[in-house]
Amino acid sequence: xxxxxxxxxxxxxxxxxxxxxxxxxxxxxxxxxxxxxxxxxxxxxxxxxxxxxxxxxxxxxxxxxxxxxxxxxxxxxxxxxxxxxxxxxxxxxxxxxxxxxxxxxxxxxxxxxxxxxxxxxxxxxxxxxxxxxxxxxxxxxxxxxxxxxxxxxxxxxxxxxxxxxxxxxxxxxxxxxxxxxxxxxxxxxxxxxxxxxxxxxxxxxxxxxxxxxxxxxxxxxxxxxxxxxxxxxxxxxxxxxxxxxxxxxxxxxxxxxxxxxxxxxxxxxxxxxxxxxxxxxxxxxxxxxxxxxxxxxxxxxxxxxxxxxxxxxxxxxxxxxxxxxxxxxxxxxxxxxxxxxxxxxxxxxxxxxxxxxxxx
Amino acid sequence: xxxxxxxxxxxxxxxxxxxxxxxxxxxxxxxxxxxxxxxxxxxxxxxxxxxxxxxxxxxxxxxxxxxxxxxxxxxxxxxxxxxxxxxxxxxxxxxxxxxxxxxxxxxxxxxxxxxxxxxxxxxxxxxxxxxxxxxxxxxxxxxxxxxxxxxxxxxxxxxxxxxxxxxxxxxxxxxxxxxxxxxxxxxxxxxxxxxxxxxxxxxxxxxxxxxxxxxxxxxxxxxxxxxxxxxxxxxxxxxxxxxxxxxxxxxxxxxxxxxxxxxxxxxxxxxxxxxxxxxxxxxxxxxxxxxxxxxxxxxxxxxxxxxxxxxxxxxxxxxxxxxxxxxxxxxxxxxxxxxxxxxxxxxxxxxxxxx
Numbered sequence: 001x002x003x004x005x006x007x008x009x010x011x012x013x014x015x016x017x018x019x020x021x022x023x024x025x026x027x028x029x030x031x032x033x034x035x036x037x038x039x040x041x042x043x044x045x046x047x048x049x050x051x052x053x054x055x056x057x058x059x060x061x062x063x064x065x066x067x068x069x070x071x072x073x074x075x076x077x078x079x080x081x082x083x084x085x086x087x088x089x090x091x092x093x094x095x096x097x098x099x100x101x102x103x104x105x106x107x108x109x110x111x112x113x114x115x116x117x118x119x120x121x122x123x124x125x126x127x128x129x130x131x132x133x134x135x136x137x138x139x140x141x142x143x144x145x146x147x148x149x150x151x152x153x154x155x156x157x158x159x160x161x162x163x164x165x166x167x168x169x170x171x172x173x174x175x176x177x178x179x180x181x182x183x184x185x186x187x188x189x190x191x192x193x194x195x196x197x198x199x200x201x202x203x204x205x206x207x208x209x210x211x212x213x214x215x216x217x218x219x220x221x222x223x224x225x226x227x228x229x230x231x232x233x234x235x236x237x238x239x240x241x242x243x244x245x246x247x248x249x250x251x252x253x254x255x256x257x258x259x260x261x262x263x264x265x266x267x268x269x270x271x272x273x274x275x276x277x278x279x280x281x282x283x284x285x286x287x288x289x290x291x292x293x294x295x296x297x298x299x300x301x302x303x304x305x306x307x308x309x310x311x312x313x314x315x316x317x318x319x320x321x322x323x324x325x326x327x328x329x330x331x332x333x334x335x336x337x338x339x340x341x342x343x344x345x346x347x348x349x350x351x352x353x354x355x356x357x358x359x360x
Numbered sequence: 361x362x363x364x365x366x367x368x369x370x371x372x373x374x375x376x377x378x379x380x381x382x383x384x385x386x387x388x389x390x391x392x393x394x395x396x397x398x399x400x401x402x403x404x405x406x407x408x409x410x411x412x413x414x415x416x417x418x419x420x421x422x423x424x425x426x427x428x429x430x431x432x433x434x435x436x437x438x439x440x441x442x443x444x445x446x447x448x449x450x451x452x453x454x455x456x457x458x459x460x461x462x463x464x465x466x467x468x469x470x471x472x473x474x475x476x477x478x479x480x481x482x483x484x485x486x487x488x489x490x491x492x493x494x495x496x497x498x499x500x501x502x503x504x505x506x507x508x509x510x511x512x513x514x515x516x517x518x519x520x521x522x523x524x525x526x527x528x529x530x531x532x533x534x535x536x537x538x539x540x541x542x543x544x545x546x547x548x549x550x551x552x553x554x555x556x557x558x559x560x561x562x563x564x565x566x567x568x569x570x571x572x573x574x575x576x577x578x579x580x581x582x583x584x585x586x587x588x589x590x591x592x593x594x595x596x597x598x599x600x601x602x603x604x605x606x607x608x609x610x611x612x613x614x615x616x617x618x619x620x621x622x623x624x625x626x627x628x629x630x631x632x633x634x635x636x637x638x639x640x641x642x643x644x645x646x647x648x649x650x651x652x653x654x655x656x657x658x659x660x661x662x663x664x665x666x667x668x669x670x671x672x673x674x675x676x677x678x679x680x681x682x683x684x685x686x687x688x689x690x691x692x693x694x695x696x697x698x699x700x701x702x703x704x705x706x707x708x709x710x711x712x713x714x715x
Contacts, residue, residue, distance in 0.1 A: 004637075013698065042701065043701065044696070045701045046697075358702050359702070
């Protein structure tokens, strides 16, 4: 862990903050689109040391939060099917669907398990041959290669009682949708480090070239984030719009071609429903026809009624960066982490949860 | 109600094998109060816990006591039952001893009630009971009563243990969660997060390999040293479930004070940091089972620290923060980069994040 301490060094942070101040930024809107960035910014208290002229906005960076309520309802239906073991990442358990959550269904007796990796679900499938084991596959490009690898493994080993509920999303199409909607004036993007280690920097080129908005791919420690902000401010001052990599220790311009190859073998891009952003073409991943029998949506009847969304919940606007959590009438009153209305209050990476935890 | 740990007096009645086979597993009959129960208690439980009060084998333990008493109870469920640095037995004894000790009580006696799952290996039960006896001996307390029940397979996770404890409190001591005062230094007796990280690593779910050991230990001797050194201790509390962050919030609420903690001063071992980074969990919410947070006036902190550091359980003691003022209850964290943020209570269960 020693190497991380340097990226939390107080003196370096101070120097970076001074350099940012010296640029005298005025009314600059920077958006981050990664839940881990959201949390890191709040946890280390970066907002308090930035000058007033820099406004950091959280975008649709939390994979749990952007999962459509209809998908959550289908997952709840799936969890209730006899002999099904549903598995997913811990964050998913508390997200409210229309009438329940996976956590509540588990308390009623459904077999729902939180795992650290989709490969753990394979293990569960091997140990429970008489049951159907389904992995609820949410996430962005960071987690999808591991899921692709789990599905390939299942096919190779003829693990027919394993399937996934494919719900993966892609970051660049979401950025494009946000930019096209023109609800916000954005001056720069702090791009996600983990996602970019897979997709590389080229995936954001359209943001810089077509929309003339600077992008910097950032790491997750305070020094990383401040340096990225500094790099963005410099681009803005010099009227450049390029994709730069701050997180050089993990991200290469070409990303990880091997992981992308694996994704291509297993998944095809498809239109996807995003909470807050609506349906975005080519923004999701579905299993391609070779892997049809590992698709829980094909294996089970998971159709649900149109979801009823909680009234007055501003999660959608919060996900688009149009509103901040404190502008929502429910925030910290009716909607708290103990009793969440919307997903942004549930996930540990949700914007509302971060505001509630660190910024009230 | 079933009788507690009372035994048939005299020789073992005919028809009962005299030796409990350690290869055997617990049957529902072992909790029935009948012959199987007696044999198990006589051969597995009583020899380990033996003391004059327990050995009378009556329905209730009778003892003399004069003065102010502290009385507490706690139930213990942990998965896995055995983890690096301890097991459910050690935890059940140390946990209740510590609850008494942090209230400045001298722990005297415990009772122990076990609920065991049908099919549980008797050899494992014996291991747990031995571990309880050992922990009790180290803490200087006696287990003077208890209960043993068996539930059907899959009705519990191996074994659940409840311990109840009683201790004596000096009439002059006024240690309480509502007694934190402006200017109090907050001292911890060592590393944060080891129990939680050890148990999480030992769980098969996350497949982590670490060398982290639980800090599970009885704190009564260390606390006796603290109270001998200073009569001005305001609050003591053990940051178990919910971790240091939750305990500090509890004290802030009870005392109506603002607390500030310094991130740089927190003793978090590298391995604990590693597990927490991987799972996306904050070490300040990780459970501790051998830690105490001591609130005492800043002027007393030097001598308290030096007394604590002389005890093996306090070698790494240090000040982690202070009580700023009487105010709306709030805990603030001065972050490593020199910024300040809220340190809130734990909400719900700690769940690993997506990526």
